[in-house]
Structures are given as structure tokens and as C-alpha cells.
Amino acid sequence: xxxxxxVAESKTVVKQASRTxxxxxxxxxxxxxxxxxxIIYAVYVLFPIISTLMYSFYKWDGMGVGVFxxxxxxxxxxxxxxxxRALTNNTWVVLTSVxxxxxxxxxxxxxxxxxxxxxxxxxxxYFFPFLMSTVAIGLLWVLMFDPINGIINSIINLFGVENISxxxxxxxxxxxxxxxxxxQFAPFYMILFKAAIVGIxxxxxxxxxxxxxxxxxxxxxxxxxxxxxxxxxxxxxAIVGSLKAFxxxxxxxxxxxxxxxxxxxxxxxxxxxxxxxxxYASAIAFVMFFLALAVTIIIxxxxxxxxxxxxxxx
Amino acid sequence: xxxxFKKIPLYIIxxxxxxxxxxxxxxxxSTSLKSRSQFFEEPFALFSSFNLENFQSVFExxxxxxxxxxxxxxxxxxxxxxxxxxxxxxxxSRMKFKLNKVLFLLFISGMMLxxxxxxxxxxxxxxxxxxxxxxxxxxxPYIAFSLPxxxxxxxxxxxxxxxxxxxxxxxxxxxxxxxxxxVILPMLxxxxxxxxxxxxxxxxNEFIFALVLISSPENMTxxxxxxxxxxxFSVNIPGLMAALTLASLPILVVxxxxxxxxxxxxxxxxxxx
Numbered sequence: 260x261x262x263x264x265x266v267a268e269s270k271t272v273v274k275q276a277s278r279t280x281x282x283x284x285x286x287x288x289x290x291x292x293x294x295x296x297x298i299i300y301a302v303y304v305l306f307p308i309i310s311t312l313m314y315s316f317y318k319w320d321g322m323g324v325g326v327f328x329x330x331x332x333x334x335x336x337x338x339x340x341x342x343x344r345a346l347t348n349n350t351w352v353v354l355t356s357v358x359x360x361x362x363x364x365x366x367x368x369x370x371x372x373x374x375x376x377x378x379x380x381x382x383x384x385y386f387f388p389f390l391m392s393t394v395a396i397g398l399l400w401v402l403m404f405d406p407i408n409g410i411i412n413s414i415i416n417l418f419g420v421e422n423i424s425x426x427x428x429x430x431x432x433x434x435x436x437x438x439x440x441x442x443q444f445a446p447f448y449m450i451l452f453k454a455a456i457v458g459i460x461x462x463x464x465x466x467x468x469x470x471x472x473x474x475x476x477x478x479x480x481x482x483x484x485x486x487x488x489x490x491x492x493x494x495x496x497a498i499v500g501s502l503k504a505f506x507x508x509x510x511x512x513x514x515x516x517x518x519x520x521x522x523x524x525x526x527x528x529x530x531x532x533x534x535x536x537x538x539y540a541s542a543i544a545f546v547m548f549f550l551a552l553a554v555t556i557i558i559x560x561x562x563x564x565x566x567x568x569x570x571x572x573x
Numbered sequence: 574x575x576x577x578f579k580k581i582p583l584y585i586i587x588x589x590x591x592x593x594x595x596x597x598x599x600x601x602x603s604t605s606l607k608s609r610s611q612f613f614e615e616p617f618a619l620f621s622s623f624n625l626e627n628f629q630s631v632f633e634x635x636x637x638x639x640x641x642x643x644x645x646x647x648x649x650x651x652x653x654x655x656x657x658x659x660x661x662x663x664x665x666s667r668m669k670f671k672l673n674k675v676l677f678l679l680f681i682s683g684m685m686l687x688x689x690x691x692x693x694x695x696x697x698x699x700x701x702x703x704x705x706x707x708x709x710x711x712x713x714p715y716i717a718f719s720l721p722x723x724x725x726x727x728x729x730x731x732x733x734x735x736x737x738x739x740x741x742x743x744x745x746x747x748x749x750x751x752x753x754x755x756v757i758l759p760m761l762x763x764x765x766x767x768x769x770x771x772x773x774x775x776x777x778n779e780f781i782f783a784l785v786l787i788s789s790p791e792n793m794t795x796x797x798x799x800x801x802x803x804x805x806f807s808v809n810i811p812g813l814m815a816a817l818t819l820a821s822l823p824i825l826v827v828x829x830x831x832x833x834x835x836x837x838x839x840x841x842x843x844x845x846x
Contacts, residue, residue, distance in 0.1 A: 288749050289664045293676065296661035296720055303717030304683055307691035307698070314693060321697075367590055369576070373583045381587050383832060384595040389839065390824045392778035394796040395817045398803055399601050402810055408616045410600060446594070450836055464576075474576040482576070503687045506780045510800065527689050532785060537693055548690035555685045 308548060314541035321537040332542035342543070345514075345521045348433060352504050352522070355437045356444065356497035361490065363441060364448025369482075371453055389446040397510030400439045401426065426512055429519035436511050436520055443507070444500075448493050455489040456482070491565075495558050502551050523547050601821075605814035612811050627815035634805070636816060638791060639798030646708050646794060647776040650715040654772055655765055657716065658723035663753050665724065666731040667739070677728070683721030688781055696785050710786040711794070715779065719772045726771070730764035731757060770838030774824055795820050 315332055319325025336342050371382045388396070403410050406424040416422070425435045463481050472480070505524035508514060514525035523543055531540030603619045604612060611622050664670065665677050691714075699710045734757060742752045783797040790801060799820055806813035828835045 285668075286670070289668060289670055292664045292749070292753075293661045295657045296680070296724070297676075299657065299713065299717050300680065300683070300720055302698075303695060303713050304686065304691060305679075307694035308686075310694035310697075311690050321693075366586070370583070370587050370590060372576075373578070373587065375580060375583050375587060378587075381591055383829070384591055386828070386832075386836065387598055387825070388594055390774065390828055390835075391821050392780075392796050392799075392824075394778070394780055394799050395820050398799060398813060399597055399817055402604075402814070403597065403600065408612075408810065410617055413617050442593070442597070447839070450839065474578045477576050499685050503689075505689070509780075509784075524687070524689055527692075528781075528784075531693055532696075541693055544687070544689045544692065547687040551685050551687050552682075555682070 311541045311544050311548070314538055315545045317538040317541075319538040320535045321531075325538055328538070332539050335539065336542050336546070341518050341521060341526060342523075344518050345523045345526045348520060349502060349504065349522050351433060351437065352440065352501040353498050355440060356501050357494050359437075359441045360444050361448050361493050361497060363445040364493070365452050365486070365490075367445060367449040368452030368456055369478075371449070372456060385449060386446045388443050391443075393443070393506040394510055396439065396443055397507050400435075400442075401511055404435050427516050429516055432512050432516060432520050436508055439507060439511065440504070444497075448497075451489055451493055452486060455486050459485050491562070495555075498554055498558075499551055502547060502554065523550075598821075601814050602818055604811050605818045607811045609809055609811060624811075627809075627812045628819065630812055631802075631816045631819060634802070635790065636795075636798065636819060639793055639795045642708050642793060643777060643795040646711050646715065647773055650712055650719065650776055651769055651772045653712075653716050654719040654723050655768055658720055658727055658768065659758065659761060659765065660753070661720075662724050662727035662731055663749075663757060666728040667734075667736075667757075668749075677724075680721050680724045683718065684725065686718075686721075688718065692781070692785055695782070699786055705786065706788050706792055708787075708792055708794075711779075711782055714782045714786075715776050719776065722771060723768045726767055727761070727764050730761065734760055766834060767838045770827075770835055774835075774839060777824060 314325070316327060316329055317325030318328050318331070367385050371378060371385075391399075402408070404412075404425040406412060406422055406427075409425075411425065412422045423431055425431045459482065464477060467477050467481060503524065504522055505528070508520055508522050508525050509528065512520040514521040514529065518526075523546065527540050527543040527547065530536045530543060599619065603621075604616075605627055606623050606625070607621065608624050608626065611624070615621060661680070665673060665680075695714055696705075699705045699713075704710045738756050739752050742756050747755065778796060779794070780796045780800075783794045784800075787793055787797060790798070793801060799816055802813060802816050806816070
């Protein structure tokens with residue numbers, strides 16, 4: 260016998276059931292869309308990071324099972340002079356990126372708006388280096404830096420400077436590779452700045468002109484402040500990219516001479532795939548991951564605060 | 574934008590930058606056209622000869638194989654990335670659910686990730702899958718590491734497609750797959766082009782995974798093959814330069830034919846519009 264109350268109850272039950280049914284269906288739909296990406300990403304990105312952390316607690320040559328040694332790899336790492344050397348060199352890459360690549364990229368971008376003929380041709384060529392593979396760039400510049408057959412030495416000879424064996428002396432090798440990095444990546448920042456400059460309204464310059472502003476005043480009071488957000492985001496890309504640097508150093512110097520151009524990336528690679536100190540290499544790799552994560556979080560928090568304050572008016 | 578600097582200094586700066594960025598290419602091409610003896614006689618003379626022998630010998634040494642491997646792995650990976658990333662971007666940009674933000678952040682943070690942090694586990698994984706030292710070993714990592722930027726570009730683009738189109742399709746009885754296939758995907762072409770160009774250039778030039786996962790010459794991709802050439806060509810610099818010229822050519826040709834697209838594509842998600 261159905262009392263009215265029971266009927267009402269069963270109705271809500273049905274309603275709830277159909278709502279959970281709908282929810283489940285929705286979840287399944289979302290799952291189907293996202294699943295392929297999640298599976299690939301988990302297998303090749305997320306699990307490997309966790310495994311790297313696990314491996315870093317072991318002494319392990321890559322074969323069989325390693326020996327658990329707790330934090331010993333990290334203790335050794337922080338006492339390892341080469342590790343600190345590598346970290347210093349990574350910092351040099353960061354500084355070069357922020358204080359040489361980005362300004363040069365900005366100058367190149369400004370040139371694209373200069374009232375001179377053939378600017379289309381100029382801009383096409385300016386972008387070339389960024390398209391070339393790092394391996395090709397490395398091999399090309401190794402030849403250009405060659406002590407005997409290299410064109411760089413023949414240029415400095417013109418100024419009466421003696422031949423320098425650029426890549427085989429500790430103090431010049433780092434400089435040489437950093438120069439190549441500037442060459443390769445300045446065009447990338449050029450593109451970022453170009454897009455931002457296009458967005459600056461012409462009226463601002465016209466108004467400044469009426470007020471009698473000179474070119475430098477226009478640059479420092481209009482262009483530069485309005486490019487600030489782009490400068491910030493470029494710096495983020497430069498810093499994070501610098502922590503990951505590997506290819507060009509591996510090709511040009513292999514981290515040498517005498518660890519003069521060693522980076523965290525090259526040192527990790529050597530420990531893992533040449534010395535087969537997989538546990539120790541994992542510790543280096545995890546430090547790299549941690550640094551990238553820390554930098555990202557710090558910048559995100561700073562960016563958040565900046566946006567809250569509404570700085571730069573953009 | 575006109576700052577109003579004087580013209581002659583502007584030309585000087587423009588030409589200096591032109592020499593700085595362009596000269597290495599001229600030098601590379603010019604050297605690749607010399608014979609070995611010509612190179613040792615006058616290493617710095619530009620375009621003093623037009624000798625195509627080096628290009629022939631580079632092909633004879635197996636550059637074709639590297640080319641084919643690179644084309645195969647880049648195209649397959651980019652194709653899979655376009656599909657997988659487009660699918661994932663749809664709910665991430667257009668559906669409300671609890672884990673949405675977390676998932677999105679998880680994918681996007683991959684852009685900041687140093688590859689080194691995954692290198693040893695992927696090396697071990699590839700060995701246990703039995704595909705170590707084959708071109709297929711590169712597919713998984715290439716797809717996975719292309720997903721973050723691709724999902725970023727596609728979600729940004731999808732957010733701007735008006736909801737009304739979707740609702741009209743819903744009225745007609747379309748489910749989410751129908752909406753994705755008939756409404757979203759056709760409008761996605763420009764963003765997919767960006768994804769295609771960005772990933773293709775990056776994967777074409779990728780080095781470290783190839784270095785770790787491939788060891789036999791017949792399975793090498795172009796960047797790894799070039800690195801391998803370095804040893805064999807240590808006495809034949811014009812030959813090496815010919816190999817570098819050939820390896821750089823495809824991307825440069827693509828660039829010259831569709832500059833705007835390539836530039837936009839490479840600036841990727843960093844530049845909007």
C-alpha cells in the first residue's frame with residue numbers, strides 16, 4: 260500500500276538517482292576527453308618525477324636493485340665542488356639571458372619599427388638563428404671559435420689581438436658559449452616585444468610629440484613602461500629556460516674544460532649515462548626540478564601581488 | 574610607433590644586427606661549397622667556390638636516413654599531440670567540474686619542467702618496454718612534453734569561442750562529442766596550425782631524448798646524426814658545414830614561405846593574437 264508520503268519519497272529517490280546518473284555520465288564524458296592526455300602525461304612526466312625522487316635515495320648503477328642510502332646522495336652533492344660550479348654557471352646563464360638576450364631582443368624589436376627601407380628583409384634575417392637546431396648552431400660556432408681555422412680569431416687578429424683558443428680555456432669557454440646563447444635566443448624575445456609594441460597606441464607618441472618630447476624621452480616614458488609586463492614574462496621564460504640549459508653546452512664544450520662550463524644538466528647527464536651513478540644523477544635531476552618549481556612559484560606569487568596592486572596600469 | 578631617431582644611425586644599427594644574426598649562415602653556406610683543400614688555403618674567403626661535392630658525400634654518409642627518421646617521428650608525434658591536446662582542452666576550457674583547475678595547472682606546469690628530472694626513469698621504462706634504440710622510443714616523451722604548451726594554446730583559443738554556438742548545437746540534440754566534432758574542431762584550425770608549427774620545429778630540433786634513447790646510427794634523428802657526424806668529419810669541415818646547411822634547410826624554407834605563421838607559432842602561447 261502506497262501512502263502519499265512514500266510516493267513523494269520514492270520520487271525524490273528517483274530524482275536523486277537520475278541526478279547522480281547525470282553526474283556520473285558527465286564525469287565519464289569529461290574522463291573520455293581527458294583520459295588520453297592524462298595517461299600519456301602520467302606515464303612520461305608525473306611518474307618519472309616521482310621515480311627520480313625515489314632513485315635519488317639509492318646508490319644504484321642502473322642495473323638490478325640499488326642500495327638504499329637515505330639522503331646520502333644529497334649530502335655528497337652539497338659537498339661536491341663541481342655541483343656548486345655547475346650551479347654558478349647556471350646562474351651565469353640566467354644573468355646573460357635576462358641582461359643580454361632580453362635587451363638585445365628589445366633593440367631588435369624596436370628596429371623593426373624604424374622608418375628605414377628594407378625592414379622586412381632585416382626582420383626575416385634577424386629571426387633566422389632561432390629556427391636553426393641547437394646542434395647545428397653548436398657545431399657551426401665551434402668552427403667559428405676554432406683557434407686556427409676559426410673566423411673569430413681572424414677578426415680579432417685584425418685588431419691586433421693574438422689568437423685565443425676560446426673553447427679550451429676555462430675563462431673564455433663560458434663567455435664563448437654565452438655569446439652563442441645570446442645569438443640564438445635574442446630573436447625569440449624580439450618576437451615577444453614586437454607583439455607588445457604593436458599594441459601601444461600611436462596617439463601616445465603623437466601627444467608626446469606635440470609636447471616636444473625627444474626620442475629618448477618617448478622611449479623611456481612611453482615605450483618602456485608599457486613593455487614592462489612583457490619584460491616580466493620574458494624574464495620568467497629566460498630564468499626557467501636557463502635552468503634547463505643543456506644542448507648547446509653539451510655540443511660546444513661538453514661541460515669542459517675542467518668543468519669550466521659544467522651545468523646541472525651536463526653534470527647530471529655525465530653522472531647518469533657515462534659514470535652510471537644513477538642515484539647520484541637522480542639527486543642532481545631532482546634539485547633541478549626543485550629549483551624550477553621554486554622559481555615558478557616565487558614568480559607566480561610575485562605576479563599575483565603585482566596584479567593585485569595593479570602596477571603598470573595594464 | 575615612431576620614436577623619431579635620425580635615419581643614418583638607424584641604418585648602421587640595422588646593418589650591424591644583420592651581420593651579427595646573418596653572418597654565421599653565410600659563412601656556413603659558403604664553407605659548405607668549398608673543397609677541403611680550398612678551405613685550408615683560404616678558410617675565410619666568402620663564396621670563393623661553388624663545389625657541390627660535399628652535399629653528395631653527406632647524403633652518401635647516411636644523412637637521408639636521419640632525415641627520414643626525423644620526419645617520421647616528428648610528424649607522428651605532432652599529429653597525435655594535436656588530437657590528444659584538442660580533446661583534453663575541450664572540457665578544460667568549456668566545462669565546469671571540480672578538478673578542472675587542478676588538472677589544467679598540472680598540465681601547464683609541464684612547460685617549466687626540466688627534462689632531466691624525467692630522463693633516467695624514461696630511459697629505464699623504454700628499456701623495459703623493449704623499444705630502446707628504436708625511433709618509437711622517442712614518440713612517448715615527444716608527445717608528453719608537447720602536451721603542456723599545446724593544451725595552453727588550445728584552451729586559450731577555445732575559451733574565446735562563443736557559448737551560444739554550443740547551445741544551439743545542444744538544442745539540435747548534439748552531445749559533447751558532437752559539439753566538439755562539429756562546432757569546436759572546425760573553428761580550431763588557426764590554433765591547431767600554431768600547435769603544429771611550434772611542436773614540429775621543436776621536435777625536429779630535439780636533442781636530449783634522442784641522445785639518451787637512441788644509440789645505433791640507423792635509428793638516429795637529424796640532430797643526433799649531426800652530432801655523430803662531428804667525429805667523422807673532424808678533418809672535413811666543409812663536409813660538416815654541408816650537413817648543417819642541409820639540416821637547417823627544411824625549417825628555413827617553411828619559414829620563408831609562411832613567415833607570419835611560423836613567427837606566431839613559435840611565440841606560441843606567449844604572444845596572443
